[in-house]
Amino acid sequence: MDIIKLNKTVLTVDDDDNLRNVLVDKLTVTGFETLSAANGEEGLKIILEKHPDAILLDALMPKMNGWQVLEKLREDEWGKTANVIMLTSLEQVDFIAHAMEKGVFTYIVKSNLVLDDVIKIVKNTLHI
Amino acid sequence: MPKKSLLAKHIFISLLVLVLLLAFIFLSFNLFRYISENNDIYILGQSLSTDVSFISIIVFLVIVGFLSYIVFYLISTGRTRIAFAIENVEIKSAMAEKQFAELYNSAPIPYIILNNNGEIIRPNKSTLRFFGVVPEEIVGKDLFTFVLAEDKDKADRILQHYKLNMPIDREELRMFTKNGSVKWVLISVFEINAKKGDGRTGLATIFDISEQKQLDQTKTEFMSLATHQLRTPLATLKWYSDMLLSPNFGSLTDKQTEYVKTIYKVNQDMIDLVDTLLNVSRIEIGTLSVNLESTDVPLIAESILGELASQITNKKINIVKQYNDSLKNIKSDPKLLRIIIQNLMTNAVKYTPEGGTVTLTLIETANSKQISVADTGLGIPKNQQDKIFTKLFRADNVRDISSSQSTGLGLYLIKSLVKVLNGNISFESKENEGSTFTITL
Known part of the structure; x- marks a missing residue:
């Protein structure tokens, strides 16, 4: 199957290898350029170096969690307006409120969505 | 004391009856001696022999004595017997009351007798231990003043029910004690004296369920954590079977598609179950939020x-x-x-x-x-x-x-x-x- 290139780069930051890999695969076959990181520290480094168009950022991670990454990101000039989609496995009101406060585009409860819906959300974020 | 005076009266009357009987026998004996010395006696104009006279007089005197006793017994001791019966009932009632008081006071469950306004009249020892107080600190106070502020509305409703003589059965509340600790209790109140107005009283029982609550909380938190941890592998299964079903990496045979669809469906059922468990635990922990x-x-x-x-x-x-x-x-x-x-x-x-x-x-x-x-x-x-x-x-x-x-x-x-x-x-x-x-x- 031919892949139509979208010329957009999406970074996936998740400590769960399986989830990260399947997300990267789905993004790749959809036409995105992909980057990935297995923890927050590594993720922040890639974000600040590569300036991806969208970031799928898991909330609970070792070393540096998603909230800490977001905090640092918003301190950076470019990072202030970076497109962040938070990934979570638990839908909680305080989580959502915190995410919105930090200017997160939206959040994804992993087990609630099929991959096509995740792609739709990423595309909406990037106005594709 | 009425009991003592009744007993004395009874003894006095019994002795009086005995003295009168002895007096009858004594007089009868003396009359017999008089007749036997004169050797003759006439009854209704007939002369009787000494032997017959003796027996007749004895029988006559015994009958007179017996009838006197019966009359006296009926007049005098009848009242005494009733008084004695009342006295027995009073003694038994006093014993029952004493036994009740002992049971009430030593019961392992807090019992409280309340007046019509829900004020404490008589707490038992368990109640005092439960609240960590002495009677003076609790008697006269509204029982529901010991209810935690968060449960006040519920407490007010319970009090209203009590005043309206509606059943209060194992209502869950949080109460605080003198040292500030908060305890979960099941409270029940039922009427024990159905008089109208101020004379009406109720018996409240307080059942401490703090330990069960703690266990429940631990269990629910564990369930919440476990279900949360289950979500990640379930999401992984969902997305991988989703990928297999998509045409991105080639097509599956019909049989393979059927198998993967089954995996996907069973996994989705599991996700739904985990969601249900999570919602139940959120309700029980009290973290479920409502967004209108x-x-x-x-x-x-x-x-x-x-x-x-x-x-x-x-x-x-x-x-x-x-x-x-x-x-x-x-x-x-x-x-x-x-x-x-x-x-x-x-x-x-x-x-x-x-x-x-x-x-x-x-x-x-x-x-x-x-x-x-x-x-x-x-x-x-x-x-x-x-x-x-x-x-x-x-x-x-x-x-x-x-x-x-x-x-x-x-x-x-x-x-x-x-x-x-x-x-x-x-x-x-x-x-x-x-x-x-x-x-x-």
Whole structure:
């Protein structure tokens, strides 16, 4: 199957290898350029170096969690307006409120969505 | 003391009777001696022999003595006997009262006698231990002043019920003690003196359930953590089977597609179960939040019917929609309302046999909004209808159908969520004819 290139780069930051890999695969076959990181520290480094168009950022991670990454990101000039989609496995009101406060585009409860819906959300974020 | 005076009176009368009897015998004996010395006696003009006279006089005197005793006994001791009977009752009553007082005071459960206003008249020792107080610190105070501020409304309602002589049976409250510790209790109150007005009293029992609550909390938190941890692998399974079913990496054979679809469906059932468990634990921990916003109920209903489409088609179930635009814009929590309708509809479809009918009605009346789901399914046996909203309940007549598909948490969750939304749920059901569940918001 031919892949139509979208010329957009999406970074996936998740400590769960399986989830990260399947997300990267789905993004790749959809036409995105992909980057990935297995923890927050590594993720922040890639974000600040590569300036991806969208970031799928898991909330609970070792070393540096998603909230800490977001905090640092918003301190950076470019990072202030970076497109962040938070990934979570638990839908909680305080989580959502915190995410919105930090200017997160939206959040994804992993087990609630099929991959096509995740792609739709990423595309909406990037106005594709 | 009345008891002592009664006893003295009885002894006095008994002695008097004895003295009089002795006096009769003494006089009889002396009369006999007089007659026997004169050797003759006349009765009704007839002369009797000494032997006959002697026997007759003795019999006469005994009869007179006996009759005197009977008359005296009836007049004098009759009252004494009644007094004695009363005295016995009083003694037994006093003993019973003493025994009751001992039992009451030494009972391991806190008992409190309340007056008509719910004020403490007589706490037992367990009550004093429970609150960590001496009687002076508690007697005369309203029992419900020891209720935690968060439960005050409930306490006021209980007090009103008590004043209206309505039953108060194992109501759950939090109470605080003198040292500031908070305890969960089950409180029951029943009337022990049915006098009207101020003379009326009630007996309150306080059952400390703090330990059970703590265990429950630990269990619920564990369940919450476990279900949270389960979500990540379930999401992984969902997305990998999703990828296998997509054409991105080549096609599967029909059989392989069927297998992967089964994996996907079973995994989705597990995700739904985990979601239910999470919601139940959120309700029990008290972390379930309600977000009231504009809610389109027909839209939610349509979306749920879409999800159930394959089951509805497979079972040839006739869906009757009785709704218009009336509930298109109500203030509610759409996510919670969705869980409620989804559970009701899923049950209706699951327990309705092939070719049956499920009717979904959404109506707005002057005072309320109603969501009703009716089916022509198996119904709930009459003897189990009072238990259907309890946790882990499954009706006997559906066990074979639902053993692997039901958690027994659905109706418990629905009822809890309806309560969170300040609504009511009611139902009518007849075995083998069907059930109708109605939610009023």
